[in-house]
Amino acid sequence: MVNLKHHIDFINKLVSNGGPEPHEYGEFTNWIAQIHQQLGDGTLSKSDLDTLRSCFGEALSILTLQGFALEKPHGYPGDYEILDKIYLKHTSKNPDLRKWDLYFQLQKAPIAVRNRKHYFIELCKKLAMLEKRSETINVLNIASGPCRDLFEYLSEKNDQRIMFDNVEFDPLAISYAKNICKDYLNRVNFLHTNAFDFTSEKKYRLIWSSGLFDYLNDQKFLYLMNRVLPLLEDEGEIVIGNFSTQNPTQAYMEIMGNWRLRHRTPEQLISFGEEIKFAREDIRVGKEPEGVNLFLHLKRGKHFIPAPDFS
Ligand SMILES: C[S@@+](CC[C@H](N)C(=O)[O-])C[C@H]1O[C@@H](n2cnc3c(N)ncnc32)[C@H](O)[C@@H]1O
Structure with a gap:
């Protein structure tokens, strides 16, 4: 059983600030890379990932771009709605969630x-x-x-x-x-x-x-x-x-x-x-x-x- 506490503390800190600030982008990106690697090598399980995802709360709900991607409200990935939000550089008007969308829209993909x-x-x-x-x-x-x-x-x-x-x-x-x-x-x-x-x-x-x-x-x-x-x-x-x-x-x-x-x-x-x-x-x-x-x-x-x- 892996101790997820340091990951959960990291998520909680970001969530309580309404998402990453630009000076935290590198740290957040590195954290994602670490989770990705640990899932790949079996250090983390799928259920650990579910636990971590649940700690994001609204930041990983349909109200953010990353949450929209995860929820797949149209039943399949890459639907017309999220694609158009990408084209239009949409970001949430909600100040508690907007930073997540700003981070999303700045990614290379x-x-x-x-x-x-x-x-x-x-x-x-x-x-x-x-x-x-x-x-x-x-x-x-x-x-x-x-x-x-x-x-x-x-x-x-x-x-x-x-x-x-x-x-x-x-x-x-x-x-x-x-x-x-x-x-x-x-x-x-x-x-x-x-x-x-x-x-x-x-x-x-x-x-x-x-x-x-x-x-x-x-x-x-x-x-x-x-x-x-x-x-x-x-x-x-x-x-x-x-x-x-x-x-x-x-x-x-x-x-x-x-x-x-x-x-x-x-x-x-x-x-x-x-x-x-x-x-x-x-x-x-x-x-x-x-x-x-x-x-x-x-x-x-x-x-x-x-x-x-x-x-
Ligand atoms: C990622 S979007 C790309 C849309 C557009 N080509 C673009 O680049 O902005 C994929 C679109 O393909 C549609 N799609 C996926 N599989 C399909 C299939 N087998 N036949 C027809 N349409 C499909 C989806 O409904 C969705 O609207």
Whole structure:
């Protein structure tokens, strides 16, 4: 039986101050890393972790971002609501809880998520510049969630040729996204289905998916890729987001949020591309500036869509 007292004292001190102050961020991060390691080597058990989590009280309830992640009110991790709170840099108005959200939003993983919104917007802009056709450019967005990325692209009054089909299995995510994109519904279509069941006669110039494949094991990853490949135009490109093994927020996500992803290396993503018969020169792995979110690009045509600009 491990003595949890020093851990409980540490939590109580933070909770009584309403969360970590910036000068305590390092100490809190190190504490999380220690708990993560001790769970990994068996020094702490799952029930010890439950005990420690219960000491956070409201700081680990639905009222904070870390608690929202843990509670999973929509029944699955990474729902449209928490994603949009990340995009909007939401923090609680409650002064007793706000410090926890400030800490959350400063972590590398939420920053990387905000960067991937920019990655998508830039990719669409570059695609429009590259593509000379006068007719519609079809983009398929698999696991579309809140569609904050789409909304921002559309509200910048960018190229009118791009039309978006969004595959999403959560009806609440679709209502939420429809409301966000309400001024652009002539260019945005929602398909309420599981990505694994989705088929279409239509072909797409760009197939994009972020926040789905890093929840899938290797077998499902490849299965879904093989299912969506026939939907790609002859000159098309698929771009799949996946968290990198270099994710400094992994321990925080797992300990506080029980939010587990399949982290992958660029080499693993490249090998998936090769496994589904893309030549090495038709595969590239991009990343956002934090290097936390990777993007596997697979192209059928001569040129990749130029890399997104972050300057
Ligand atoms: C982490 S969010 C990502 C949303 C968006 N792509 C983004 O990056 O902001 C994942 C979304 O995928 C949806 N989703 C998860 N599994 C799915 C599946 N098998 N088919 C369709 N949608 C799925 C969830 O409902 C959720 O809205």
